[in-house]
Amino acid sequence: MYAVIETGGKQYRVEVGTELEVELLGVEAGKSVSFDRVLLVADGETATIGQPLVDGAAVSAEVLRLDRGPKLISFKYRPKARSRVKKGHRQELTVLRISDIVFGGKSAAQTAAKAEQDAKTERQRLEEVAVAQATKDAALAAKLAASKASTTEPAKKPTTPTRKATAKAGAAPEVKASAKVDAKPDKKPAVKPAAKKAATKATTADPGKAAATPKKLAPKRATKKDE
Numbered sequence: 001m002y003a004v005i006e007t008g009g010k011q012y013r014v015e016v017g018t019e020l021e022v023e024l025l026g027v028e029a030g031k032s033v034s035f036d037r038v039l040l041v042a043d044g045e046t047a048t049i050g051q052p053l054v055d056g057a058a059v060s061a062e063v064l065r066l067d068r069g070p071k072l073i074s075f076k077y078r079p080k081a082r083s084r085v086k087k088g089h090r091q092e093l094t095v096l097r098i099s100d101i102v103f104g105g106k107s108a109a110q111t112a113a114k115a116e117q118d119a120k121t122e123r124q125r126l127e128e129v130a131v132a133q134a135t136k137d138a139a140l141a142a143k144l145a146a147s148k149a150s151t152t153e154p155a156k157k158p159t160t161p162t163r164k165a166t167a168k169a170g171a172a173p174e175v176k177a178s179a180k181v182d183a184k185p186d187k188k189p190a191v192k193p194a195a196k197k198a199a200t201k202a203t204t205a206d207p208g209k210a211a212a213t214p215k216k217l218a219p220k221r222a223t224k225k226d227e
Contacts, residue, residue: 001015001016001041001042001043001044001101001103001106001108001111002014002015002041002042002101003015003038003039003040003041003042003057003059003101003103004038004039004040005035005037005038005039005059006035006037006039007022007023007025007035007037008022008023009023010022010023011039014059014061014098014101015098015101015108016098016099016100016101016108016109016112017097017098017112018097018098019064019095019096019097019098020095020096020098021067021069021093021094021095021096022093022094022096023091023092023093023094024066024091024092024093024094025063025094027063027094028063028066029063029064029065029066030062030063031062031063032060032061032062032063032099033060033061033062033063033096034058034059034060034061035058035059035060035061036053036058037053038050038053038054038057038058038059038103039052039053039054040054041054041057041101041103043103043106048103054103056103056104057101057102057103058101058102058103059098059100059101059102060098060099060100060102061096061097061098061099062096062097062099063094063095063096064095064096064097065095066092066093066094066095067092067093067094067095068090068091068092068093069090069091069092069093070090071088071089071090072088072089072090072091073086073087073088074086074087074088074089075087
């Protein structure tokens with residue numbers, strides 16, 4: 001609901017809660033004032049226009065403070081008369097806040113308060129529903145997590161000692177050595193070079209033994225005489 005009021009020779013469109021500056025009314029700050037010169041009242045899609053005023057309509061407001069408007073310069077000049085007049089003016093104003101609009105037994109302030117209360121209760125109801133839903137979701141999530149953990153956890157098997165564990169115990173070196181011997185049984189023992197030299201010396205020292213083992217003769221080379 002809104003209305004159009006007249007004060008100080010000017011017209012203002014006002015609603016509940018509107019703050020406006022009007023001409024000085026001579027009312028102290030903190031007091032309330034009522035305007036009877038209401039030119040129009042509109043509520044939703046219906047509007048009532050006064051001729052010139054709307055009967056039974058009234059607008060009440062609260063005086064917030066007294067103020068002054070911006071400085072205006074007035075300069076008067078008369079040519080060829082050496083007349084120049086300069087003046088400054090600041091209008092005294094009253095700052096108002098519209099508190100209620102009454103028309104046809106209906107109050108705009110009561111309607112706004114009821115709508116705000118309904119919105120508040122609706123918001124509280126939605127918040128309560130949201131909190132309840134959040135608690136249900138949290139309980140369901142905890143239940144699902146517990147069931148998943150119980151199904152995915154494997155049964156513990158008895159552990160068997162590994163080779164590293166037996167090595168730490170002290171029996172691993174013998175097992176490793178035997179495993180190496182069994183894995184390569186056909187491998188001949190390596191002969192040391194010192195033993196090999198001793199054998200060659202023994203054969204050269206004994207001529208009988210040397211004769212027993214005939215030497216392989218190298219083939220003869222062909223010479224010019226043989227040709």
